[in-house]
Amino acid sequence: MIFGILASNNDVKKLLRELDVMHSVIAQLAPEEEVVIHEFASLCLANMSAEYTSKVQIFEHGGLEPLIRLLSSPDPDVKKNSIECIYNLVQDFQCRATLHELNAIPPILDLLKSEYPIIQLLALKTLGVVTYDKESRTMLRENQGVDQLIKILETKEWNDLHVETLSVVANCLEDMDTMVLIQQTGGLKKLLSFAENSTIPDIQKNAAKAISKAASDSENRKLFHEQEVEKCLVALLGSESDGTKIAASQAISAMSENAGSKEFFNNQGIPQLIQLLKSDNEEVREAAALALANLTTCNPANANAAAEADGIEPLINILSSKRDGAVANAATVLTNMAMQEPLRVNIQSHDIMHALIGPLHSANTVVQSKAALTVAATACDAEARTELRNAGGLEPLVELLRSKNDEVRKNASWAVMVCANEELMAVELCKLGALDILEEINLSVSRKNKFSEAAHNKLLNNHLSLKYSQTGYLSSSNIISDGFYDYGRINPGTKLPPLKDLAFQEPSDLRAILLVNSKSSEVSPPASMEDKSSDVGYGRSISSSSSLRRASKEKTNYHFSAAFGSPTEEKSEPASGRNTALGKGTAKEKASRKGRGKKEEEKVKEEEEVLAVPKLPGEGNYDKEWYPPADSDFCVYVYEVTKSILPITNIKEQIEVLAKYVAEKMGGKIPKEKLHDFGWELHISELKYQLKSNVVPIGQIKKGTFYHRALLFKALADKIGIGCSLVRGEYGRAWNEVKLMNESRKGAIGGLPPPEVYIVDLMFHPGGLMKLRSRDADLYRFL
Numbered sequence: 001m002i003f004g005i006l007a008s009n010n011d012v013k014k015l016l017r018e019l020d021v022m023h024s025v026i027a028q029l030a031p032e033e034e035v036v037i038h039e040f041a042s043l044c045l046a047n048m049s050a051e052y053t054s055k056v057q058i059f060e061h062g063g064l065e066p067l068i069r070l071l072s073s074p075d076p077d078v079k080k081n082s083i084e085c086i087y088n089l090v091q092d093f094q095c096r097a098t099l100h101e102l103n104a105i106p107p108i109l110d111l112l113k114s115e116y117p118i119i120q121l122l123a124l125k126t127l128g129v130v131t132y133d134k135e136s137r138t139m140l141r142e143n144q145g146v147d148q149l150i151k152i153l154e155t156k157e158w159n160d161l162h163v164e165t166l167s168v169v170a171n172c173l174e175d176m177d178t179m180v181l182i183q184q185t186g187g188l189k190k191l192l193s194f195a196e197n198s199t200i201p202d203i204q205k206n207a208a209k210a211i212s213k214a215a216s217d218s219e220n221r222k223l224f225h226e227q228e229v230e231k232c233l234v235a236l237l238g239s240e241s242d243g244t245k246i247a248a249s250q251a252i253s254a255m256s257e258n259a260g261s262k263e264f265f266n267n268q269g270i271p272q273l274i275q276l277l278k279s280d281n282e283e284v285r286e287a288a289a290l291a292l293a294n295l296t297t298c299n300p301a302n303a304n305a306a307a308e309a310d311g312i313e314p315l316i317n318i319l320s321s322k323r324d325g326a327v328a329n330a331a332t333v334l335t336n337m338a339m340q341e342p343l344r345v346n347i348q349s350h351d352i353m354h355a356l357i358g359p360l361h362s363a364n365t366v367v368q369s370k371a372a373l374t375v376a377a378t379a380c381d382a383e384a385r386t387e388l389r390n391a392g393g394l395e396p397l398v399e400l401l402r403s404k405n406d407e408v409r410k411n412a413s414w415a416v417m418v419c420a421n422e423e424l425m426a427v428e429l430c431k432l433g434a435l436d437i438l439e440e441i442n443l444s445v446s447r448k449n450k451f452s453e454a455a456h457n458k459l460l461n462n463h464l465s466l467k468y469s470q471t472g473y474l475s476s477s478n479i480i481s482d483g484f485y486d487y488g489r490i491n492p493g494t495k496l497p498p499l500k501d502l503a504f505q506e507p508s509d510l511r512a513i514l515l516v517n518s519k520s521s522e523v524s525p526p527a528s529m530e531d532k533s534s535d536v537g538y539g540r541s542i543s544s545s546s547s548l549r550r551a552s553k554e555k556t557n558y559h560f561s562a563a564f565g566s567p568t569e570e571k572s573e574p575a576s577g578r579n580t581a582l583g584k585g586t587a588k589e590k591a592s593r594k595g596r597g598k599k600e601e602e603k604v605k606e607e608e609e610v611l612a613v614p615k616l617p618g619e620g621n622y623d624k625e626w627y628p629p630a631d632s633d634f635c636v637y638v639y640e641v642t643k644s645i646l647p648i649t650n651i652k653e654q655i656e657v658l659a660k661y662v663a664e665k666m667g668g669k670i671p672k673e674k675l676h677d678f679g680w681e682l683h684i685s686e687l688k689y690q691l692k693s694n695v696v697p698i699g700q701i702k703k704g705t706f707y708h709r710a711l712l713f714k715a716l717a718d719k720i721g722i723g724c725s726l727v728r729g730e731y732g733r734a735w736n737e738v739k740l741m742n743e744s745r746k747g748a749i750g751g752l753p754p755p756e757v758y759i760v761d762l763m764f765h766p767g768g769l770m771k772l773r774s775r776d777a778d779l780y781r782f783l
Contacts, residue, residue, distance in 0.1 A: 003021075005040075013047070013054065017057065022057040022063070025044050025045060025048075026058070026062065039075060039078050042081035045058060046088070049088035059092070063089075067086055068086065068099075071111060076114070079119055080116070087126040096130055100133070100135045105130070105145070108123050108126055109144075117161070121160075124161060127145075128167040137171065137174070137178055138178075141175070150182070150190065152165045159200075162203050169187065173213040179214060189227065191214070195208055195236065196232045196235070201244050205247045211251045212251040215251060215257070218257070221255060224261075225260050225261050229261075230261050233251050234269045249291045250291070252265065252273070253290050253294045256291070263301075267305075270292070270305045271309040273292050276288035277289060282322065285323075286321075286325045289318060289332075293329045297336055300340055303340065312343075312347055316347075316355045324367050327367050331356075331371050332370055334374050334377070334378070335370070348384050352384075353391045356371050356374060356388075357391055360372070360393060368405070372400055372408065376415040376417075379415065385419050398416070401416065401441065409449070410452070413449065416434055416438070420434075420455065420462050421458065426462035430463055430466060434455075438452055438455055465499075469490045472727065472728030482516065482518050482628075484516040484715070487502070503693055503695045505693065507691075508694060515696065515697045517697060629697060630697075631697035633699030634698055637712075638719050642720055644661075645661070651722070655722060659767040660767045661716075662712050662713045669766055671764065678705065707734035709762040714736055723738065735759050736759070737758065740756060741756075757771070759772055
């Protein structure tokens with residue numbers, strides 16, 4: 001008795017542990033001892049078991065078995081002390097596992113019939129802990145424990161036990177067989193009744209928890225929906241108890257799997273959840289965000305409802321939360337909203353890109369994955385992508401490509417694919433190493449995915465200078481734009497030097513870098529910013545076919561919903577017609593040559609000479625804003641081919657005339673036997689010396705060999721909409737391939753035959769076309 005009472009004091013507990021009296025106290029629980037000895041020995045153990053070290057000692061000395069036996073004692077004090085001690089012990093998983101072996105559930109269930117509420121309450125609390133384990137739930141069901149629990153819920157006089165009873169029932173609902181049994185006994189309706197009618201927050205909370213667990217089954221969701229559980233849950237969202245709000249939000253998340261429930265919450269529920277996003281309690285915000293994430297997934301109407309309830313701002317605020325779950329849920333809702341363009345524009349106006357920087361740096365893989373997906377959903381236009389870059393979002397996004405988590409890697413690849421939708425961003429991502437990482441990923445069978453392959457292709461297709469240097473191939477859908485440069489072949493993994501760095505290098509014996517540029521170096525924006533034609537030095541802009549196509553492409557936002565359907569490379573097919581406007585300076589220049597007087601002609605000629613002088617790339621300060629050197633000759637080429645070749649209706653004739661034009665500008669027809677006397681190397685060296693740079697505008701080359709002519713042909717063909725590819729060969733060779741229909745088979749039965757591939761001759765017989773059959777043999781013969 002003395003020990004039992006003193007053990008409630010912490011100092012006494014410590015001394016008793018040091019004296020190692022546990023074995024002696026447990027020995028007093030033997031059946032032959034008197035009831036009063038059982039009472040105070042169990043009291044001593046109940047007081048001692050409140051601390052973890054004592055729990056371990058009681059368990060190790062075999063105290064659990066005699067305590068379970070004493071649950072059947074005729075003395076209520078012995079029962080109370082024994083169940084209290086067991087409740088403390090089963091907080092440890094090892095004790096719970098042993099409890100099954102000792103068949104403890106039946107005697108604990110018997111305590112529910114006790115006339116003493118404290119014994120009933122302790123028994124329910126113990127069941128609330130042990131039913132976390134599947135074996136205990138099975139044992140409870142087999143011993144008719146469900147019936148006893150439902151009976152307690154039906155007894156109004158036992159309302160002080162309802163909170164703990166609902167907690168046990170909620171655990172039991174995780175077991176499918178027990179759930180069916182509860183459903184058959186009317187337990188689910190009883191849960192709904194408690195949730196609707198009770199005014200006690202803990203009862204409401206546990207009832208909502210039970211509904212949440214029961215709603216994991218589709219049949220139960222259907223039953224709850226028929227009983228209009230949604231109204232009850234919406235009412236619980238207005239509770240003053242944060243615990244009830246959390247439980248109700250979780251139940252709404254579970255019920256959102258039911259289509260009817262999802263539709264109901266569109267009008268009632270979503271506005272209340274939006275208000276909970278502003279709560280001071282982080283757990284409440286997380287639960288509300290989870291409910292909204294489930295309600296808005298694949299449901300545009302609910303996404304609209306969330307936006308109309310002014311949910312965008314609180315959702316973006318949650319992205320800075322310290323709880324990873326809240327951040328991930330909020331990002332999911334924003335992603336679901338961004339599927340619709342009006343909502344995406346609204347989200348972008350709330351500075352979403354800055355808000356996503358923190359989640360992109362998170363160490364939690366779920367947050368990383370959801371944040372990357374939100375970037376993919378919202379960075380669908382040039383302005384948003386620029387904001388992301390300026391906010392420093394590209395660096396963490398590229399780092400996520402290295403993740404070992406498949407979902408993070410996939411969503412990061414998706415986001416990179418969307419961000420690489422324009423040249424400036426593609427170049428920036430390549431600088432940060434995105435292309436190298438994606439190449440490494442795509443070499444691995446286990447790590448690669450459709451999005452990593454699509455992102456790799458998108459980066460290359462929007463950074464054609466790099467693509468041509470790495471792969472030696474540009475397809476007909478790869479439209480060369482102003483600012484393109486041919487650096488020559490580079491090995492995989494090798495960085496392509498920026499054009500600006502190359503332009504400031506002194507001339508050397510290295511291969512000349514060929515530049516395609518029809519913009520003025522003084523007034524036009526950088527070529528990588530936008531592919532719009534702007535004023536050139538000798539007159540007004542030339543609106544080329546590629547510029548029209550690019551401008552159209554810029555105005556049309558990349559649709560995230562389309563990306564969901566197909567993560568494949570977006571290809572732009574050459575347009576059939578082009579509207580190329582003549583620059584006023586050049587137009588006047590041409591007119592003056594034909595019909596104006598000598599004085600005016602000399603004036604125009606003088607202006608041409610002044611304006612045609614290129615700005616030396618090496619001049620000026622490196623740190624100042626720099627634009628690629630202008631190429632007035634190339635601009636004239638574009639104008640002339642647009643005027644003379646574009647109107648031709650036969651594609652084959654267009655190709656032949658363009659080939660002859662290119663050959664004429666590059667030194668004319670060169671017989672094979674005189675190829676070694678052509679002297680193009682000296683001409684290129686002279687140009688490099690004149691320009692004081694290794695960067696040579698393509699239009700200034702008047703003696704060009706295979707790869708000069710092939711590049712000029714491709715650049716001009718792209719301007720007027722002739723589809724052709726550019727292929728780099730060995731030993732300074734390059735050529736163009738075009739696809740033409742076989743005229744003789746146009747009327748063939750069974751539809752149109754596939755087009756045939758031809759190589760364009762630009763050297764020996766300009767305008768000649770050779771049909772490509774066996775690539776190696778024909779190329780050898782051609783070259």
